[in-house]
Amino acid sequence: MATNEATSNVKRIQVRRFKPEEYPEKHYLNEEKGVWAWMTTVDHKKIGLMYLASITFFFFVAGVLAILLRTELLTPARSFMDADVYNQVFTLHGAIMIFFFLIPSVPAVLGNFILPMQLGAKDVAFPRLNLASYYIYVIGALFTLVAIFTGGVDTGWTFYTPYSATTGGNVMAMTFGVFILGFSSILTGLNFIVTIHKMRSPGITWNRLPLNLWGLYATSIIQILATPVLAITLLLLTMERLLGIGIFDPALGGDPVLYQHFFWFYSHPAVYIMIVPGFGIISEVISTFSRKVIFGYWAIALSSLAIAFIGFLVWGHHMFTAGQSSLANMVFSFLTFLVGIPTGIKIFNWLATMYRGSIDLKAPMLYALVFLFLFTIGGFTGIMLGALSVDIHLHDTYYVVAHFHYVMMGGMVMAFFAGLHYWWPKMFGKMYSEFWARIACAILFVGFNMTFLPQFVMGAQGMPRRYFNYIDQFQSFHVFSTIGAYVMSVAFLIMAGYLLHSLLKGKRAPSNPWGSRALEWQAASPPPLHNFHHVPVIINGPYDYHKPMSEFQLGIAASHNGHHHHGDEAVKVEKSEKEQA
Amino acid sequence: MAQPSVTEERLEHLKHYFIDSDQQFEASKMGMWIFLVTEILFFGGLFLAYIVYRTWYPELYLLASEELHTFWGAVNTVVLIGSSLTVAMAIRSAQLNQIKGLIINLYITIGLACVFMVIKYFEYSEKFAKGILPGAHYSYEGIAHEKANIFFSIYYMMTGLHGIHVLVGIGLMVWLVFKAKKKVFHSGYYTPVEITGLYWHLVDIIWIFLFPLLYLID
Numbered sequence: 001m002a003t004n005e006a007t008s009n010v011k012r013i014q015v016r017r018f019k020p021e022e023y024p025e026k027h028y029l030n031e032e033k034g035v036w037a038w039m040t041t042v043d044h045k046k047i048g049l050m051y052l053a054s055i056t057f058f059f060f061v062a063g064v065l066a067i068l069l070r071t072e073l074l075t076p077a078r079s080f081m082d083a084d085v086y087n088q089v090f091t092l093h094g095a096i097m098i099f100f101f102l103i104p105s106v107p108a109v110l111g112n113f114i115l116p117m118q119l120g121a122k123d124v125a126f127p128r129l130n131l132a133s134y135y136i137y138v139i140g141a142l143f144t145l146v147a148i149f150t151g152g153v154d155t156g157w158t159f160y161t162p163y164s165a166t167t168g169g170n171v172m173a174m175t176f177g178v179f180i181l182g183f184s185s186i187l188t189g190l191n192f193i194v195t196i197h198k199m200r201s202p203g204i205t206w207n208r209l210p211l212n213l214w215g216l217y218a219t220s221i222i223q224i225l226a227t228p229v230l231a232i233t234l235l236l237l238t239m240e241r242l243l244g245i246g247i248f249d250p251a252l253g254g255d256p257v258l259y260q261h262f263f264w265f266y267s268h269p270a271v272y273i274m275i276v277p278g279f280g281i282i283s284e285v286i287s288t289f290s291r292k293v294i295f296g297y298w299a300i301a302l303s304s305l306a307i308a309f310i311g312f313l314v315w316g317h318h319m320f321t322a323g324q325s326s327l328a329n330m331v332f333s334f335l336t337f338l339v340g341i342p343t344g345i346k347i348f349n350w351l352a353t354m355y356r357g358s359i360d361l362k363a364p365m366l367y368a369l370v371f372l373f374l375f376t377i378g379g380f381t382g383i384m385l386g387a388l389s390v391d392i393h394l395h396d397t398y399y400v401v402a403h404f405h406y407v408m409m410g411g412m413v414m415a416f417f418a419g420l421h422y423w424w425p426k427m428f429g430k431m432y433s434e435f436w437a438r439i440a441c442a443i444l445f446v447g448f449n450m451t452f453l454p455q456f457v458m459g460a461q462g463m464p465r466r467y468f469n470y471i472d473q474f475q476s477f478h479v480f481s482t483i484g485a486y487v488m489s490v491a492f493l494i495m496a497g498y499l500l501h502s503l504l505k506g507k508r509a510p511s512n513p514w515g516s517r518a519l520e521w522q523a524a525s526p527p528p529l530h531n532f533h534h535v536p537v538i539i540n541g542p543y544d545y546h547k548p549m550s551e552f553q554l555g556i557a558a559s560h561n562g563h564h565h566h567g568d569e570a571v572k573v574e575k576s577e578k579e580q581a
Numbered sequence: 582m583a584q585p586s587v588t589e590e591r592l593e594h595l596k597h598y599f600i601d602s603d604q605q606f607e608a609s610k611m612g613m614w615i616f617l618v619t620e621i622l623f624f625g626g627l628f629l630a631y632i633v634y635r636t637w638y639p640e641l642y643l644l645a646s647e648e649l650h651t652f653w654g655a656v657n658t659v660v661l662i663g664s665s666l667t668v669a670m671a672i673r674s675a676q677l678n679q680i681k682g683l684i685i686n687l688y689i690t691i692g693l694a695c696v697f698m699v700i701k702y703f704e705y706s707e708k709f710a711k712g713i714l715p716g717a718h719y720s721y722e723g724i725a726h727e728k729a730n731i732f733f734s735i736y737y738m739m740t741g742l743h744g745i746h747v748l749v750g751i752g753l754m755v756w757l758v759f760k761a762k763k764k765v766f767h768s769g770y771y772t773p774v775e776i777t778g779l780y781w782h783l784v785d786i787i788w789i790f791l792f793p794l795l796y797l798i799d
């Protein structure tokens with residue numbers, strides 16, 4: 001049994017092969033019907049889909065805001081919105097993208113769906129808590145909507161004091177919304193850690209854990225350690241506005257830089273909450289589509305944990321120009337460089353996995369390659385920003401904006417799309433148009449570089465970020481960048497088109513369209529309500545492509561199929577194993 | 582697990598996605614421990630603010646701390662430590678299948694928690710009457726330090742959040758009493774009692790740090 005690992009090397013389990021059912025009639029999407037069944041479901045797969053719908057909505061909203069921003073920036077002076085509106089729009093674009101899209105994207109959508117399946121579990125450890133965290137997310141989102149419609153927020157997504165404590169608009173509803181959202185993130189992380197520790201199927205040892213789960217595990221650790229600090233920060237900020245407690249307000253004897261320390265102690269690790277689960281996806285996709293054992297399994301697994309750890313020690317690099325001591329600056333700069341080491345380890349291991357592999361350029365793999373390319377640019381420019389002297393010049397310019405978008409959009413969003421396209425057949429049991437998927441990926445790649453490459457150049461030339469107006473010399477860069485944004489939106493429209501087509505009229509997907517060896521592909525597509533009709537038994541690593549498929553489809557050979565709706569049956573499972581022992 | 586009297590074992594608490602009671606119990610307990618870690622980080626932010634301002638204004642802390650009543654703080658410390666003992670006894674009773682003892686111990690714990698809150702209420706109202714209010718509403722003249730409001734902002738944030746945690750704990754234990762009276766708990770299943778106990782110990786420990794840091798520095 002998974003829980004009795006200490007004795008598992010002496011206990012014998014009778015196994016037999018369970019071939020996944022093809023094109024099942026009954027699955028998790030149609031076993032329970034009705035809106036109410038969806039709203040109250042505790043099934044991790046459905047909760048994942050509910051998150052998917054929500055974050056798609058927010059991605060759309062924040063994307064439209066981005067297009068508005070870029071359109072405004074076509075001309076050096078006012079184009080069609082006022083400076084105040086511009087401030088609100090870029091604040092909302094940042095806050096929505098980060099707190100409502102990027103942070104929940106991979107863990108809450110793909111993690112929720114895939115994590116229990118990769119463990120061979122029927123659900124996460126705390127399904128009701130999982131549903132609660134979804135509703136907490138919704139409540140947080142409602143507060144944000146209230147903030148938007150009752151005055152807006154113009155502080156930027158960082159809510160720096162003392163401006164955020166004194167400006168008009170409804171900053172309180174916004175920060176309170178993000179405060180609530182934090183609990184959703186904490187509960188998801190808590191659920192994942194316990195699930196990974198306690199709910200693994202027989203044979204899933206720590207060195208057979210899919211790298212996706214190592215990524216999610218590292219992410220969950222950051223979520224539970226960093227998010228509470230954001231919670232207390234935003235609570236203090238809310239109290240600052242409500243009661244004027246003065247801890248961050250220089251007029252009352254407080255210190256605004258203390259706010260920045262508090263904020264970045266969460267928000268720097270938070271960028272790793274966004275990117276580390278992406279690393280997990282890329283590992284799965286690259287191995288699957290290279291048909292090769294992943295190169296450097298432990299190096300990739302432990303580098304995720306290393307990034308999570310170092311990520312807690314670098315927050316000061318956001319305050320190089322905020323009056324930190326030069327000693328602190330040097331230490332933080334040095335620690336920032338250290339992040340490059342585990343990240344580089346990952347990139348090289350992925351490249352080594354592809355080397356001499358049998359590479360199949362399906363859409364998920366294309367996105368993974370786009371990720372490798374763009375994320376590497378984002379990473380290197382991050383190292384440049386971590387260098388003290390260079391940062392003095394580049395601080396608060398478009399260079400930072402470009403770097404951040406290369407890492408977050410070029411890295412994280414591309415990894416999310418890689419994962420979405422990779423697991424789409426499993427999630428919905430439908431295939432999408434491979435042709436259009438590749439076209440969209442190519443257009444996205446071109447549009448993305450058109451948008452953000454010029455921003456590196458104009459940032460280096462001194463174009464400050466968050467400005468509504470600019471001097472004429474930057475206009476050609478801005479125009480080029482805006483056209484790039486339009487190109488990207490074409491790609492998103494195509495993607496929406498073929499994914500919707502797939503949902504409505506797509507071909508039924510086989511259980512394992514990519515020939516993957518990972519456990520989630522040994523369930524039907526879409527999976528049944530409890531994922532597996534048997535208790536899976538794992539004897540190989542998840543990337544052992546040199547071993548026959550039959551060795552990956554094993555389960556405990558007991559007639560009850562691993563289900564125990566009543567407690568006494570559970571005991572029988574235990575007993576029958578003991579008898580076989 | 583595999584006890585001889587399999588048929589007599591009560592397993593109605595076992596969720597279908599767990600393999601056995603042990604797995605379910607250990608998962609819940611681990612979940613609670615992780616939650617406690619997040620709580621410590623949550624309060625950690627406030628402790629950090631405390632440290633920063635104490636380093637900047639050490640004399641302020643000495644002066645302002647004199648306004649706090651060490652005696653009542655000490656009484657509250659004893660009360661909370663006592664309640665930690667009774668909650669541990671409640672868990673012990675559940676393990677031994679003594680449901681009556683479980684309920685009595687929970688009642689005592691709830692009572693002690695209420696005593697804590699009542700004393701806190703009198704402490705707060707005495708300060709409010711003097712004009713020692715949080716933040717911008719601070720109007721007390723008795724402390725010769727211009728940053729006195731900061732100390733009390735931190736004081737109210739720390740003790741206030743701790744107080745909210747005590748109230749949550751009271752709510753949880755009332756719920757446990759309710760469940761225990763419906764005979765839900767027995768020696769094979771007392772997970773909610775165990776993890777509420779863990780939570781209550783954390784509430785206690787946070788106070789054990791708050792008391793010397795706020796009351797005993799003068």
